[in-house]
Amino acid sequence: MLSIRIRFFAGHRDIVGQAELSLEVQDEATIGMVWEDLCVHYPRLAGYSGRILFAVNQQFATATTLLADGDEVAFIPPVSGGRS
Amino acid sequence: MLSIRIRFFAGHRDIVGQAELSLEVQDEATIGMVWEDLCVHYPRLAGYSGRILFAVNQQFATATTLLADGDEVAFIPPVSGGRS
Amino acid sequence: MQPFYVTNSPLDPAPLVAYVQTPADGAVVTFAGVARNNFEGRATAHLSYEAYPEMAATVFAQLADEARLRWPIGRVAIHHRTGMLAIGESAVLVVVAAPHRQAAFEAAAYIMDRIKAVAPIWKKEHWADGEAAWRE
């Protein structure tokens, strides 16, 4: 098992109710798998699927990025995208 | 006859040797006619024909603009047009 | 002066302009994104911004590098504010120097588009009617 730390921001933090979560995940877990698990526990997150960016240790990642013990994982909700 | 005042700038002033010139021109004179006359007196001005802008009383004009007594006339040499 | 920076304090473009400008530059473009008083006509009371601060500055530096691959530009500085902003306060400054102005304009516009697309910074609109919502 791997120990990871997840950071939540903005609308995600409102849904999860906390800014950080420490989690044990299985070896060979990808960041996409962690997201899918979270969507089961917090169904309102599922509406963000396909609209988020992934980050591992403060670098952009993809859903298939493999995690390592001690990683800091972040799910980046859509940014404002506004015109201003 | 009309009394006009002509302003010269930059390369034009270097050629004419002065910043201003007071001139008597015939009634019905256009600013283009005044320019042609100047090119006769100062042949090095002729190289600017077709590359200048005209102004009368600090407003842009065209070669066919008629002059009136007391007008301030200016021939605007090419501005830098640079890329910076 | 840190060229890529996230801060709770008010932003000032002057030190960024001084930082980016070198003797070879003929153009400096400064973009300020400002908290305005409405969004599509609905009155805004104020804005707040939240960042993933450990990541945001790194992303800013990457966006400057992206722009440098596309245009012949010099130095770039990007500062973003977080926390509560009153109407009229600057949320973000993007400053780009270049030998020629077209590259500076295009790179600054590009960097702002990219900040809006990927930088881990979120805006919350606090409406005049008391509601609030993340802009997503």
Added chain:
Amino acid sequence: MQPFYVTNSPLDPAPLVAYVQTPADGAVVTFAGVARNNFEGRATAHLSYEAYPEMAATVFAQLADEARLRWPIGRVAIHHRTGMLAIGESAVLVVVAAPHRQAAFEAAAYIMDRIKAVAPIWKKEHWADGEAAWRE
């Protein structure tokens, strides 16, 4: 603060930015045209600018109106310096506010293009080798 102005004194963007910005604006773009140390590789010692000052400010106001017909922008300020400029000093500032950034960027770039095309202001290059010539 005069929004359209020609001066022998050093330029400062801060009062122009403060002037153009209204509560409806979400974007302020500031362009600074700066004396750089070379032109197409030839070393420049300094620059000098001459204006037809009674006309130049009027032309600046007209160029702002031209831009306003093309883009939804707010206030515009344009200051141009004359006289001798050292490398690194600003020759011109164009500041444009708008509700949205794309209009502000495009209008500022357009106004600079138009200044270069028609404003009655001339630049003299003073080369490092001692020669000097009007840029025409």
